[in-house]
Amino acid sequence: MLELINGKYKTISIVGMSKNSGKTVALNHLIGEAIDEGLPIGITSIGRDGESLDIVTETEKPRIFVEEGTLIATATGMLDLGDANIEIISVTEYRTPLGEIIIGRVRDGGYVQIAGPQRLSEIKAVSDIMLNLGAKFVIIDGALDRLSQAAPAISEATILSTGAVLSRDVNKVIEETIHVVNTLGLPTIEDQDVREITRNIINENQIAVINENNQVDIIPLKTALNGGAIIGDHLRDDSKYLVIPGSLVKNTLEDLTRSTRRYKNIEIVITDGTKIFINPKDWLKFMRQGVKVKVLDKINLVGITVNPYAPQGYYFEPAEFLLKMKSYIKNIPVMDLILGGE
Incomplete structure (x- = not known):
């Protein structure tokens, strides 16, 4: 996934078509690749992410792990809910119900919870701060199924996460995914x-x-x-x-x-x-x-991740699901990050 982004884009949004579509897995995968390459990155979120128990479905979900040197923009109320040691660099003017938004640098690696600004303009502002502090790129992680952070005014590139959680019918999952891919990629007015x-x-x-x-x-x-x-x-x-x-x-x-x-x-x-x-x-x-x-502005969708498992207990055969999705979406890389297929 890193090769789709590194050196090409400064801000990347990861958006999910639904809760439990595999967005946090995609985020952790991209963070891990950046760690392996020794790249300093920034992370923020629209809404809250990183909690170990999904507050909507009450199912276990992946936590966000960060290494030393990672920059984060999160609310003060989140700092004590993870075990990473974070040095506060600055306190911004942005407020959320979970506290003021701070810019911090990870001093000792560990798990974090992220609750970034609520306004898109503020997301753009904290991303710029982290880039100026040395982040090679900033990952913007979304909440629930909000696609707004994919807007070109906020992020230069977008990764879309989709999966079995959308429906027990694999054809319906593919239909809904194709629809979102097509609408996100609508053409611009040229004049x-x-x-x-x-x-x-x-x-x-x-x-x-x-x-x-x-x-x-x-x-x-x-x-x-x-x-x-x-x-x-x-x-x-x-x-x-x-x-x-x-x-x-x-x-x-x-x-x-x-x-x-x-x-x-x-x-x-x-x-x-x-x-x-x-x-x-x-x-x-x-x-x-x-x-x-x-x-007015076309969204730059650079990759799609698929999650064949649903928290309700059903799943699609992973290799078949990946192959079928790829047979319909040919112009954008489609990946199963657990299976390793692309």
């Missing part, structure tokens, strides 16, 4: 003038239509949720782009496609693929209806 206009609209948290002359019509809605019909009323024959700053959900597209056929002439632009909250079957239905979606 540079439109990109600049779109970024300004999104930064202002506005919903807008851009026509073929790059004129902007701001739609007076606070959110696109339940606003598909109103958005449809604002589409004209010369409309070219529809900009939605927040989440893209099923009922917005349903209302839009019912209210007008002009949706077929436009491209819907969202921030990035983490903003899509539509299941695979509905997504394919909208694509067949002629809905076109592009992003």
Whole structure:
């Protein structure tokens, strides 16, 4: 896994499609490879990670082990819950329910619990601090199934963890994984003038239509949720782009496609693929209806890890699961870190 990252990217997010999808295993594997190569790294998290008992499923989960020299950004309330000796370098201005976020350096190796900042902008800030302190790269570990830390504004590269926990049906696991891979990799809008206009609209948290002359019509809605019909009323024959700053959900597209056929002439632009909250079957239905979606920033997915075991007690045959996933996803490395297959 290290060869996918080292020397190429400074910030790497590890995101899981669900709790117990193997994200912490991927994190520990990457940390271990960095230790073997003598690379100093930084680690932080959105939310809490590293606890030995999963607080949601009450099952045993892997703990995070760090070696001397590793930098971490975590809440003060976490420091006494691990056995690594950590020297506090600085106390940041960022606060969480678990205490202030500190930047620390591991003096004696051991296990840690990580609870990083809650805001994406703060994650970016503490990552920059650790890079300036000598980390070759920073790993950003996510909580639950939040994909937001994969956003390009936060991390330069992303590793996705998926597994049997999603379903007892291996085909459904593969279907959902392919869906996430496809949405995270949606193409960007290429016109540079439109990109600049779109970024300004999104930064202002506005919903807008851009026509073929790059004129902007701001739609007076606070959110696109339940606003598909109103958005449809604002589409004209010369409309070219529809900009939605927040989440893209099923009922917005349903209302839009019912209210007008002009949706077929436009491209819907969202921030990035983490903003899509539509299941695979509905997504394919909208694509067949002629809905076109592009992003302002494309997510750089560099690897996928698979976990054939589910905490509920069932599992897929590991080699077969890996082979089947790889047969559907060919352009991104797919790995079983326990089995050793790639």
